Amino acid sequence: METKSTISLFLFSIFLFTASSLITLSHSAELCHPNDKNALLQIKAHLGPNTTFFSSWLPNTDCCHWINVRCNNQTNRLNYLAIGQQNDLIGQIPPIVGQLTTLEILYFNDMPGLTGPIPSSISNLINLKELYFFRTNLSGSIPEFLGRLNKLDILDLSENRFTGPIPASLSQIPNLQQLNLFKNRLSGSIPDTFGNFTKLALQVYDNNLSGPIPKSLSRGGKNLILIYLKNNAFSFDFSKVVFSSGLRGIDISHNRIYGSLPKQLSQLPLEVFNASYNQLCGPIPTGNWLNRFKADSFGNNKCLCDGPLPTCK
Numbered sequence: 001m002e003t004k005s006t007i008s009l010f011l012f013s014i015f016l017f018t019a020s021s022l023i024t025l026s027h028s029a030e031l032c033h034p035n036d037k038n039a040l041l042q043i044k045a046h047l048g049p050n051t052t053f054f055s056s057w058l059p060n061t062d063c064c065h066w067i068n069v070r071c072n073n074q075t076n077r078l079n080y081l082a083i084g085q086q087n088d089l090i091g092q093i094p095p096i097v098g099q100l101t102t103l104e105i106l107y108f109n110d111m112p113g114l115t116g117p118i119p120s121s122i123s124n125l126i127n128l129k130e131l132y133f134f135r136t137n138l139s140g141s142i143p144e145f146l147g148r149l150n151k152l153d154i155l156d157l158s159e160n161r162f163t164g165p166i167p168a169s170l171s172q173i174p175n176l177q178q179l180n181l182f183k184n185r186l187s188g189s190i191p192d193t194f195g196n197f198t199k200l201a202l203q204v205y206d207n208n209l210s211g212p213i214p215k216s217l218s219r220g221g222k223n224l225i226l227i228y229l230k231n232n233a234f235s236f237d238f239s240k241v242v243f244s245s246g247l248r249g250i251d252i253s254h255n256r257i258y259g260s261l262p263k264q265l266s267q268l269p270l271e272v273f274n275a276s277y278n279q280l281c282g283p284i285p286t287g288n289w290l291n292r293f294k295a296d297s298f299g300n301n302k303c304l305c306d307g308p309l310p311t312c313k
């Protein structure tokens with residue numbers, strides 16, 4: 001009798017010991033940093049606590065294993081966050097996102113219910129390499145402070161309702177390779193300082209931009225890879241533009257660009273070319289590369305001729 005209860009007690013102690021060490025183990029196995037988890041839970045509370053999108057974001061689980069979240073595998077700090085493709089997330093970008101300072105990639109995309117301006121706390125995210133706020137309903141101006149995010153390779157603010165000018169401060173981002181500002185309501189001209197990027201694809205089509213292409217953007221070298229200016233109010237003498245040798249795509253259609261097509265165009269291995277719907281005039285230069293493009297790349301100008309268009313008189 002006595003022995004039996006001693007054994008039971010002994011077994012029970014083993015059980016207790018095992019259970020408590022399991023709890024300790026599972027606790028110490030949580031990779032997520034408490035500051036990151038706290039900020040993420042506040043983002044969830046802010047944007048839609050009961051939406052299916054956040055259903056894996058539970059306080060008693062490891063945030064490094066939540067869906068749409070990734071942690072650095074050495075530091076275990078959050079480096080990737082993607083919130084998007086949701087119609088039922090409503091509100092503004094939660095300012096607390098700015099506390100996730102180890103983020104390298106951040107997405108808020110395809111959310112018509114995301115409104116308001118870009119909060120100033122985003123300027124704290126100085127480790128960002130890729131920032132995507134696209135196909136949402138954000139408005140206000142493009143903030144100057146984005147120029148402080150000087151590790152950015154990609155900045156995509158396309159398909160929103162941003163107004164006002166393109167801030168010159170963006171030219172302080174030394175390695176910016178893709179700047180997507182298309183389908184907004186931006187006005188003003190392309191800042192003069194935009195010429196010192198080393199390798200840039202610039203897409204600003206479908207806005208209300210005007211003025212010239214800054215001289216510095218066409219300074220030669222390889223700095224401009226792609227430039228899409230379609231559907232704006234740009235007005236400059238195209239014949240005076242000198243293109244960088246790295247240029248692979250140019251669409252200036254639907255602007256008020258005048259002058260003639262520079263001969264240099266026929267020497268660039270262009271994959272995309274469209275100059276239609278402007279006020280251009282004179283012969284289309286002959287050469288290897290421009291010959292590939294058909295009339296719809298040149299049509300609806302003042303008096304362009306030759307090539308796929310009627311012969312010059």
Ligand SMILES: *[C@@H]1O[C@H](CO)[C@@H](O)[C@H](O)[C@H]1NC(C)=O
Pocket residue numbers: 049050
């Ligand atoms: C979310 O669900 C909880 C519990 O069902 C409820 O108390 C809360 O009001 C809901 N919050 C929102 C914003 O719908």
Ligand SMILES: *[C@@H]1O[C@H](CO)[C@@H](O)[C@H](O)[C@H]1NC(C)=O
Pocket residue numbers: 073074
């Ligand atoms: C850690 O992350 C780096 C960068 O994302 C990746 O290249 C590497 O394979 C990862 N290592 C492990 C052990 O998962």
Ligand SMILES: *[C@@H]1O[C@H](CO)[C@@H](O)[C@H](O)[C@H]1NC(C)=O
Pocket residue numbers: 112113115137
């Ligand atoms: C975008 O925001 C505007 C103004 O807040 C609103 O009228 C419009 O319905 C929103 N668009 C979508 C697709 O939700």
Ligand SMILES: *[C@@H]1O[C@H](CO)[C@@H](O)[C@H](O)[C@H]1NC(C)=O
Pocket residue numbers: 171172173174175193196197
């Ligand atoms: C480009 O020029 C601006 C203004 O002169 C300067 O502030 C910025 O640091 C330069 N950026 C690069 C990448 O050189």
Ligand SMILES: *[C@@H]1O[C@H](CO)[C@@H](O)[C@H](O)[C@H]1NC(C)=O
Pocket residue numbers: 185187188208210
């Ligand atoms: C476009 O910009 C011009 C000024 O450059 C302004 O007068 C006009 O109202 C703007 N149009 C739209 C549709 O925003």
Ligand SMILES: *[C@@H]1O[C@H](CO)[C@@H](O)[C@H](O)[C@H]1NC(C)=O
Pocket residue numbers: 230253254273274275276277296297
């Ligand atoms: C050129 O642009 C015009 C107007 O934007 C468009 O209708 C046409 O299809 C485009 N052609 C090519 C080859 O991109």
